[in-house]
Amino acid sequence: MGKEIYNVCDKCGIEANRLTCLKKYGREPLLKKFTISTYHSGKCDVCGKVTSVTEIRDYFFPDFSLLNKKLKITNEAKDKLKELEKMEKLQEETKELIEEWKNIPFWKFKKKKEAREKLDKNIDIIDRFLRGL
Numbered sequence: 001m002g003k004e005i006y007n008v009c010d011k012c013g014i015e016a017n018r019l020t021c022l023k024k025y026g027r028e029p030l031l032k033k034f035t036i037s038t039y040h041s042g043k044c045d046v047c048g049k050v051t052s053v054t055e056i057r058d059y060f061f062p063d064f065s066l067l068n069k070k071l072k073i074t075n076e077a078k079d080k081l082k083e084l085e086k087m088e089k090l091q092e093e094t095k096e097l098i099e100e101w102k103n104i105p106f107w108k109f110k111k112k113k114e115a116r117e118k119l120d121k122n123i124d125i126i127d128r129f130l131r132g133l
């Protein structure tokens with residue numbers, strides 16, 4: 001944060017106004033935004049998207065730190081979810097590896113050992129991930 005916010009997109013401006021009203025008055029805003037806005041093409045100072053932007057006064061000078069916090073939490077949650085999906089895939093892969101390992105006859109010692117090492121590596125990654133949750 002700390003950086004000045006001059007131009008915002010509709011999505012960020014409306015949401016910042018909403019969060020500000022919820023915090024200040026405990027309810028949704030009576031007006032989502034000022035009736036007339038002059039948009040121009042530019043970069044939103046909050047989300048960084050290049051789109052139609054306008055001045056922050058059109059959203060009644062909301063407290064953007066609330067929106068920044070929300071975006072940070074949302075991004076962290078998305079990252080966690082991605083990681084979780086990755087782990088689910090790894091878990092599936094590991095189940096297959098277990099089956100593979102089981103089907104390798106014991107006299108194919110080297111092959112069996114290699115499969116076991118791969119399996120242990122996956123289990124280790126999953127284990128470390130679960131500990132970090």
Ligand SMILES: [Zn+2]
Binds near residue numbers: 045
């Ligand atoms: Zn934006």
